[in-house]
Amino acid sequence: MHFLRNWLIGLSLALIAAGALSSYTGKHQLRWSAPPAPPAWEARASAHGYVAVSTTKILARSLPRLIWIPKIKVWAPIEARGLRPNGTAVLPSLNHPFITTWFDRGPAPGQRGTAAIFGHVDSHKVGPAVFYKLGLLRPGDLVYVTLEDRRVAIFRVYALATYRKSSFPTTVVYRYTQVPTLRLITCGGPFDPRTHHYLNNVVAFALYVGARRDPASGLNGDRRPASGTGGRS
């Protein structure tokens, strides 16, 4: 009996000590890891001076409705948005962190020029948001954009870059390209708690490589594109 009592006292102290340490660590540890960023070598080899070459026929303008990126398991609706009066792009609401927006004052995906699609990296609603893993994309990865006319424009990532927001190169990112290209844009890098903003932007540059007609493209939100197994990020 004496032995059992001493054993219980020892167990109690050990559990309380381990619990205190564990709860302290857990309470102060970041709940999620920081958004992945492209490696430095990738960011250095950015799209500056890149000459996109494509022999694929371009598409007629049609509103983009869905984006599907198998590599990072993103499958998300796209809403068309323009510019705010201050000249910044209208972005998805943080209350709807799995929606992306397409800049509708520029070309549509598959048209000549640069189509831009924005998505949040995180949100208080859910934590990691739709483009949280954008920095994991690498050249060669495919991006599928389903258009309103039920064509699926296919893009291949050719570069990734991280830019300081204070010197964001709008010309490099948004300028006209002779062939259809796509930019996927989100935030990344260090977070400034004073301004409540990330200091960087992560941009994926992709080149249009073709299209297919896909009647089962999930435009009604009920079915995913016919091939692949991507899921929502």
Next chain:
Amino acid sequence: MRFVKAAVVAAGVNICILAAAVPPVFEASTVSQASTVSAARPESSAQLTSVASAVPSGRVIPNPSAPGTPTRFDVFCGRDAKSATLFGQTLGLAELILMQSTSRPGEFVVTVTLPNNIASGRFNPSFDCSNGNIGKVSFSVNPVPHQAPETGDGTTATETGTPLASIGYGLMALGALAGAGAIVLRRRVAHRS
């Protein structure tokens, strides 16, 4: 019988014509990249295909363009023209931009990079030919976002609290239970003795 044959042939021809008119399902359509406007005549579909269809005439590639985009101005002044000048002031460029002659007599071309701060909208810069012709080319500049987008509220970079905290609370509760068990045992032993 002859009438029936003629009707069958006519129906076949009609079906062929209709089939040719319907675009194939998998083929993407090609969108015109350039547009042309002449000062001499109103815009017409013929002018969209050839810069040399009217005198003077011109086209801009790409159209619409965007700030910071190299943009080509292609004008036709007439075969007797020896030089041409583009007026770039409305675009925020040099007032007079000398155009280069091409292999086609009377055709001149220049490529300029539109300023990053050019406003969006429609522009009609003029050009002046050495043979006295004066024309305008019309094109649009699409807007682009001016600043870096703010996409995220920093939740993943700032929010703390992992499941480890809950596990720790559970361990402390178990420790308290074990301690209570030890106290109960001690009291029982004391009560018996």
